[in-house]
Amino acid sequence: MTTANQSPIPQTIGFLLLDNFTLISLASAIEPLRMANQLAGRELYRWYSLSIDGEPVRASDGLQVTPDAAITIPLALDMVIVCGGVGPSRSVQREHITWLQGQARLSRRLGAVCTGSWALARAGLLDGHEASVHWECLAAMREAHPRVALTTRLFSIDRDRATASGGTAPLDMMLNLIGRDHGRELSAGISEMFICERMRNEQDDQRIPLRHVLGTNQPKLLEIVALMEANLEEPIELDELADYVGVSRRQLERLFQRYLHCSPSRYYLKxxxxxxxxxxxxTAMSIIEVASACGFVSTPHFSKCYREYFGVTPRDERLGVAPHAASRHQLASYVPGGMAGVLPANVPELPVSCAILALSQAKGEPTYASVRL
Structure with a gap:
């Protein structure tokens, strides 16, 4: 973990904007950085928005954003995050691919929000890595990029790759990254400022509509899952479920294995x-009450199943203890000042990061420098 006391040099992040990117994902990724600076009372992070030629990029809602620089400007970046949105297969250009591959050769960390993972995958930069993408893009990306270990999680941090699905999921990803860099107190403070009920972690999945996964040609399976969801406190036996929808137990098993890739009992347990x-x-429900409300006959059995599935006990989950598996997802150590080496002497004038202006304006806020690092 790198702290501000170890290095006064801020981390610099470039946000590459693809055509039709989603503004909510961009804002969800940048705002935690702004608030980290405000609460710390110093510039822990600076950021630049980028496009191929420096010209305005239109977001999915029609608004145009004028980036800080073109990708041809040699900024000393520590990390690049691709911001995608609607139609990523149409938005990713050859120039994006070439530039991203160049950033990888410079050992920069790479990330993506919403459907930005598509660009990294097109560049071959997610092969062998776990990655997240918005659920609407999940099936198409699995088909187009089978070497990427796609997950349904809200976000994934795998070595020097950090990818988040859409909406507000980038907020959770950035809070986790900031917590790793500067401690949990800072990330918790940012969460409070944004009135964020809780910080979600890498174990949280996207809520993917089952109809999107199955289509409309499996009404029996949809009906069975609806019955399961409506009967969590008192689980229904599988034979009864099969009878309710008029299929045999064997047919029930086949439906789940074929379309949901698990047994009915495993899906029900999930x-x-x-x-x-x-x-x-x-909630403030006790662990015993939670176990009962979710159909577990004993607390030890509930704890065992919970730990096996999530990698953490119910008690530690409530206390906010990270799963044991999280350590293998740690990002590469931060190298102060960027990893690109010394820039050539005859470079164009570099843009000023708007992080400096935001930090200056924040000095009048009562929360300025309220978190000690």
């Missing part, structure tokens, strides 16, 4: 444990 996780994080 639903109950996911509900338990919500109750642990969002």
């Amino acid at each position: 639903l109950r444990l996911t509900r338990a996780r919500q109750l642990l994080k969002q």
